[in-house]
Amino acid sequence: MPDLFDPIELGGFSAKNRIFMSPLTRARAGRDAVPTAIMAKYYAQRAEAGLIITEATGISREGLGWPYAPGIWSDEQVEAWKPITKAVHDRGGRIVCQLWHMGRMVHSSVTGLQPVAPSPTTAPGQSHTYDGKQPYEEARALRLDEIPRILAEYERASQNAIKAGFDGIQLHAANGYLIDEFLKDGTNHRTDEYGGSPENRIRLLSQITERIISTIGGERTGVRLSPNGDTQGCLDSAPETVFVPAAAELERLGVAWLELREPGPNGTFGKTDQPPVSPQIRKVFRRPLVLNQDYTFESAQDAVREGRADAIAFGRKFISNPDLPTRFAQGLPLQADDMATWYSRGEHGYTDYSFAE
Numbered sequence: 001m002p003d004l005f006d007p008i009e010l011g012g013f014s015a016k017n018r019i020f021m022s023p024l025t026r027a028r029a030g031r032d033a034v035p036t037a038i039m040a041k042y043y044a045q046r047a048e049a050g051l052i053i054t055e056a057t058g059i060s061r062e063g064l065g066w067p068y069a070p071g072i073w074s075d076e077q078v079e080a081w082k083p084i085t086k087a088v089h090d091r092g093g094r095i096v097c098q099l100w101h102m103g104r105m106v107h108s109s110v111t112g113l114q115p116v117a118p119s120p121t122t123a124p125g126q127s128h129t130y131d132g133k134q135p136y137e138e139a140r141a142l143r144l145d146e147i148p149r150i151l152a153e154y155e156r157a158s159q160n161a162i163k164a165g166f167d168g169i170q171l172h173a174a175n176g177y178l179i180d181e182f183l184k185d186g187t188n189h190r191t192d193e194y195g196g197s198p199e200n201r202i203r204l205l206s207q208i209t210e211r212i213i214s215t216i217g218g219e220r221t222g223v224r225l226s227p228n229g230d231t232q233g234c235l236d237s238a239p240e241t242v243f244v245p246a247a248a249e250l251e252r253l254g255v256a257w258l259e260l261r262e263p264g265p266n267g268t269f270g271k272t273d274q275p276p277v278s279p280q281i282r283k284v285f286r287r288p289l290v291l292n293q294d295y296t297f298e299s300a301q302d303a304v305r306e307g308r309a310d311a312i313a314f315g316r317k318f319i320s321n322p323d324l325p326t327r328f329a330q331g332l333p334l335q336a337d338d339m340a341t342w343y344s345r346g347e348h349g350y351t352d353y354s355f356a357e
């Protein structure tokens with residue numbers, strides 16, 4: 001069996017190890033959602049990762065409600081991503097862009113538009129806006145005649161990602177955002193062909209994935225799902241009934257790799273008593289499977305050596321340890337991350353975490 005330090009083929013390219021950086025929103029872009037120069041420094045510092053999955057990146061203004069998060073719908077954004085992908089490649093790293101439509105998790109004060117979702121629902125809690133936190137607003141149901149526009153936006157974003165020099169994309173279909181809202185019965189109350197049966201709730205994921213694959217190729221396409229538990233009020237009553245067929249569909253479409261965020265009962269980034277679905281998904285999705293959440297070096301090494309996963313994605317450990325693979329390899333202590341600077345502006349808590357001596 002391989003271990004975390006072995007390379008792995010991910011469709012179109014090879015990753016030098018199986019220690020991946022999971023997608024992390026850090027809010028260091030401009031107010032116009034254009035990436036900034038410090039982002040190149042931050043990502044290049046983390047190029048030891050077998051694969052960097054970028055922070056969630058908006059496919060459209062409607063889909064991006066997070067203050068100072070980047071987008072990839074305009075030429076200006078593409079140009080600003082180029083030095084970032086180059087900086088990572090120059091240091092021997094690999095980087096894919098996580099494509100994001102936030103669905104109901106946006107605030108109209110940021111997007112200028114009412115949130116859209118499968119059904120008219122309101123997320124619990126409060127949204128980050130430029131004027132502090134504000135309660136989420138009720139989403140309107142996406143109309144059938146709008147689906148072609150959404151597909152076209154994913155096509156443009158995936159094409160732009162390749163123009164910007166990314167090795168591929170990761171479709172963000174997790175964590176209570178638009179695609180996850182369609183997948184889960186707690187947020188999808190539609191009675192048309194996009195609601196009801198698992199087959200119908202998978203339809204949007206399937207159509208978006210198919211469109212991206214026809215644009216940039218399956219070998220450059222990965223997907224992230226979060227089958228179990230409640231994320232931002234988005235919950236399915238029986239996750240295995242929808243996520244196992246969803247994974248089988250992604251296998252059929254030719255997705256190169258799949259990442260799952262799976263909290264456990266003692267999770268520190270969301271927790272749940274719903275069991276992970278990865279053991280069943282592993283049987284239907286035969287290409288590389290990446291697992292995430294709350295992994296330590298030891299539990300990650302066990303998961304890969306025992307064949308439960310092909311790679312492990314680390315989030316918070318990569319925020320505070322830019323040289324995480326070296327620290328793992330040499331058994332060096334890890335630095336703790338500071339929540340106060342997760343989404344703050346500037347270099348502090350972003351590019352100033354130190355490397356091991």
Ligand SMILES: Cc1cc2nc3c(=O)[nH]c(=O)nc-3n(C[C@H](O)[C@H](O)[C@H](O)COP(=O)(O)O)c2cc1C
Nearest residue numbers: 022023024025055056261269293294314315316342
């Ligand atoms: C500051 C922060 C930002 C995050 N942003 C994203 C994101 O943009 N996209 C995403 O899919 N997950 C996001 N996540 C979730 C992480 O990718 C990951 O699932 C989570 O941190 C659990 O993994 P860990 O235990 O290794 O930290 C974020 C998590 C944190 C802490």
